Amino acid sequence: MARPPGARGARAATLSDVAKLAGVSVATASKALNNRNHVHAQTRARVLDAAAQLSFSPNSLARGLLAGRSGTVGLLTSDLVGRFSLPILMGAEDAFGAGQVSVFLCDARGDAIRERHHVQALVSRRVDGLIVVGSSTDPRPPLADAVDVPVVYAYAPSEDAEDLSIVPDNVEAGRMAVEHLIDCGRTRIAHISGDRDYSAARDRVAGATAALEDAGLEPVGQVAYGSWTEGWGRAAAGLLLDRHPDVDAVLCGSDQVARGALDTLRERGRAVPDDVAVMGFDNWEVLTTGARPQLTSVDMNLEELGRTAARALFDAIDDERDRGVRSMRCRIVVRGSTAPLS
Amino acid sequence: MARPPGARGARAATLSDVAKLAGVSVATASKALNNRNHVHAQTRARVLDAAAQLSFSPNSLARGLLAGRSGTVGLLTSDLVGRFSLPILMGAEDAFGAGQVSVFLCDARGDAIRERHHVQALVSRRVDGLIVVGSSTDPRPPLADAVDVPVVYAYAPSEDAEDLSIVPDNVEAGRMAVEHLIDCGRTRIAHISGDRDYSAARDRVAGATAALEDAGLEPVGQVAYGSWTEGWGRAAAGLLLDRHPDVDAVLCGSDQVARGALDTLRERGRAVPDDVAVMGFDNWEVLTTGARPQLTSVDMNLEELGRTAARALFDAIDDERDRGVRSMRCRIVVRGSTAPLS
DNA sequence: AAACCGACCGAAAAGGTTTTCGGACTTGCT
DNA sequence: AGCAAGTCCGAAAACCTTTTCGGTCGGTTT
Numbered sequence: 001m002a003r004p005p006g007a008r009g010a011r012a013a014t015l016s017d018v019a020k021l022a023g024v025s026v027a028t029a030s031k032a033l034n035n036r037n038h039v040h041a042q043t044r045a046r047v048l049d050a051a052a053q054l055s056f057s058p059n060s061l062a063r064g065l066l067a068g069r070s071g072t073v074g075l076l077t078s079d080l081v082g083r084f085s086l087p088i089l090m091g092a093e094d095a096f097g098a099g100q101v102s103v104f105l106c107d108a109r110g111d112a113i114r115e116r117h118h119v120q121a122l123v124s125r126r127v128d129g130l131i132v133v134g135s136s137t138d139p140r141p142p143l144a145d146a147v148d149v150p151v152v153y154a155y156a157p158s159e160d161a162e163d164l165s166i167v168p169d170n171v172e173a174g175r176m177a178v179e180h181l182i183d184c185g186r187t188r189i190a191h192i193s194g195d196r197d198y199s200a201a202r203d204r205v206a207g208a209t210a211a212l213e214d215a216g217l218e219p220v221g222q223v224a225y226g227s228w229t230e231g232w233g234r235a236a237a238g239l240l241l242d243r244h245p246d247v248d249a250v251l252c253g254s255d256q257v258a259r260g261a262l263d264t265l266r267e268r269g270r271a272v273p274d275d276v277a278v279m280g281f282d283n284w285e286v287l288t289t290g291a292r293p294q295l296t297s298v299d300m301n302l303e304e305l306g307r308t309a310a311r312a313l314f315d316a317i318d319d320e321r322d323r324g325v326r327s328m329r330c331r332i333v334v335r336g337s338t339a340p341l342s
Numbered sequence: 343m344a345r346p347p348g349a350r351g352a353r354a355a356t357l358s359d360v361a362k363l364a365g366v367s368v369a370t371a372s373k374a375l376n377n378r379n380h381v382h383a384q385t386r387a388r389v390l391d392a393a394a395q396l397s398f399s400p401n402s403l404a405r406g407l408l409a410g411r412s413g414t415v416g417l418l419t420s421d422l423v424g425r426f427s428l429p430i431l432m433g434a435e436d437a438f439g440a441g442q443v444s445v446f447l448c449d450a451r452g453d454a455i456r457e458r459h460h461v462q463a464l465v466s467r468r469v470d471g472l473i474v475v476g477s478s479t480d481p482r483p484p485l486a487d488a489v490d491v492p493v494v495y496a497y498a499p500s501e502d503a504e505d506l507s508i509v510p511d512n513v514e515a516g517r518m519a520v521e522h523l524i525d526c527g528r529t530r531i532a533h534i535s536g537d538r539d540y541s542a543a544r545d546r547v548a549g550a551t552a553a554l555e556d557a558g559l560e561p562v563g564q565v566a567y568g569s570w571t572e573g574w575g576r577a578a579a580g581l582l583l584d585r586h587p588d589v590d591a592v593l594c595g596s597d598q599v600a601r602g603a604l605d606t607l608r609e610r611g612r613a614v615p616d617d618v619a620v621m622g623f624d625n626w627e628v629l630t631t632g633a634r635p636q637l638t639s640v641d642m643n644l645e646e647l648g649r650t651a652a653r654a655l656f657d658a659i660d661d662e663r664d665r666g667v668r669s670m671r672c673r674i675v676v677r678g679s680t681a682p683l684s
Numbered sequence: 685a686a687a688c689c690g691a692c693c694g695a696a697a698a699g700g701t702t703t704t705c706g707g708a709c710t711t712g713c714t
Numbered sequence: 715a716g717c718a719a720g721t722c723c724g725a726a727a728a729c730c731t732t733t734t735c736g737g738t739c740g741g742t743t744t
Contacts, residue, residue: 027726063700075447229631286626
């Protein structure tokens with residue numbers, strides 16, 4: 001790659017270099033570059049020209065040191081490999097990237113020690129704020145070290161109600177899912193959930209159950225808890241068909257479970273969606289669009305959640321501090337696996 | 343959250359605060375905290391105590407300004423949503439996180455304008471280096487702006503041979519896959535690839551074809567190019583069985599394609615792996631472990647690739663600059679879909 | 685007793701930017 | 715000609731840390 005004037009190793013152009021070249025003082029150069037007033041248009045042009053010549057780039061460290069704020073935030077995930085952190089992270093990066101804020105990414109890998117280590121590093125770098133992204137919706141302990149910058153918890157709420165947390169509304173999501181199935185004319189609705197240890201599973205079940213009750217419908221069989229896997233979906237669907245052959249809709253705790261259920265239904269000769277409608281949760285593209293038929297799923301709007309967390313952090317930085325748990329609406333993405341009964 | 347002594351808004355403790363409390367000069371305080379010599383043990387203890395009392399955290403901005411290096415690097419992805427960036431990113435974060443380096447995450451979303459914008463921001467923040475992560479293995483143009491810090495390209499190599507790029511060795515991977523199938527006693531091996539427009543697809547085909555030739559085996563049918571989808575896998579497997587019923591192994595261009603092929607084989611009554619062995623590429627957990635049987639796949643070791651890129655960047659920062667394209671070995675993860683013929 | 689040495693500590697500069705405030709110069713008016 | 719007002723520019727301080735170099739003080743050697 002062609003090096004700019006001043007090859008590697010030569011220190012980057014500084015404001016006083018620009019000022020010297022333009023024949024003005026650093027103060028004037030600064031004002032010119034920052035569009036402050038009290039600078040003659042002609043002078044400003046000279047400065048801008050000089051800056052371009054030297055490909056001057058202001059040193060954010062110096063600026064941050066002076067301003068007392070660095071224009072950076074920390075994004076602390078507890079589990080980057082997990083499926084849910086990434087969209088949140090993308091949303092947050094998006095919301096920040098639009099502004100003048102850069103994002104430090106830290107992955108604690110679910111390790112409290114590592115987390116403290118990262119928090120220390122971030123504090124030392126004088127981040128203006130912090131977003132803590134959890135890997136499940138179960139509440140997590142607040143940061144061990146007290147930090148004197150705003151913190152927003154995303155996905156996993158903080159156990160401390162004084163903190164601000166942004167989470168998906170899984171109860172409402174469960175309700176929406178059942179209502180969609182009812183809208184499709186289904187009345188024999190079963191629920192194959194995921195791992196009972198996850199509040200996400202329990203919340204969705206709570207919402208779904210409430211919606212059934214509101215509609216005056218009896219659930220078909222008991223809610224089946226298991227794991228978030230295709231294998232569980234296959235097994236549970238088998239049992240379901242054995243015991244309740246009249247089922248006409250299956251709400252699954254995740255897209256993986258739904259994929260498993262679809263497999264079993266196909267093998268048992270049940271047409272989807274004509275005989276049985278199937279819904280998943282999470283709207284994991286690779287699973288939903290690869291399925292036969294494509295899978296209707298509930299999307300948690302995680303990217304939007306990330307953006308919201310970022311905006312909340314902005315507000316907190318501007319001293320508009322909020323607190324408590326804020327729930328975000330989910331949305332249903334309708335595909336081929338659910339359709340009105342004809 | 344309980345605020346530390348000096349509630350929010352009160353500026354953070356500075357070194358001179360510590361010095362004052364300890365009754366020494368800032369110089370001495372600095373030396374004490376940084377384990378420099380020429381400080382009396384007792385004095386050092388006093389300083390450390392004072393620092394702890396004020397929960398002092400050194401200002402990295404000031405340190406960076408002085409040292410001329412910030413202790414940060416930029417991680418520039420072109421497509422965060424893509425499946426491949428994330429593990430690379432994790433590996434890099436891992437390698438850096440272990441040291442004293444923090445990582446700026448930027449997602450350009452495949453947009454050149456945004457990329458330039460991010461590069462500018464990173465330069466302004468005086469990052470010590472830059473890793474550019476591509477979303478496919480096709481070569482990409484080098485960064486538009488000349489930056490005077492080292493740059494390492496990961497996954498997608500730079501078109502400029504003077505740049506250093508770290509990529510997976512897809513040719514070798516294709517070869518390894520075929521050799522594994524041959525080791526399983528298969529001789530009638532077909533290849534259902536992915537999108538021909540991707541060099542990853544072509545490279546894997548090249549390696550696989552070469553391996554077949556080396557073994558003196560004829561490929562079964564032509565390589566089938568299509569898309570990276572389950573639908574394509576299903577369709578292509580159907581055609582394959584129609585034309586070459588004697589096939590005993592199918593190498594698929596990705597795990598998605600392989601999942602599709604598995605579906606079709608099952609429907610046609612072919613047992614996997616007894617009648618036909620199936621392999622995928624990418625080792626995408628959710629697909630491979632959910633499959634029936636679980637899917638043998640080629641793992642590109644992306645996390646390791648990310649770590650390697652990070653180490654290469656370290657070297658470059660230490661003026662041990664390297665150049666050219668470095669290929670990383672892949673590895674086969676054997677699961678139930680391939681087994682020796684009995 | 686004078687010189688010296690080692691151990692420890694402090695003053696000051698450097699790093700690059702922004703902001704404040706005072707100074708200089710121009711213009712228009714009496 | 716003198717003055718007021720306005721316009722533009724520059725000197726200097728501030729942000730916080732690290733490092734260099736000189737200084738102090740006690741004790742030791744000749």
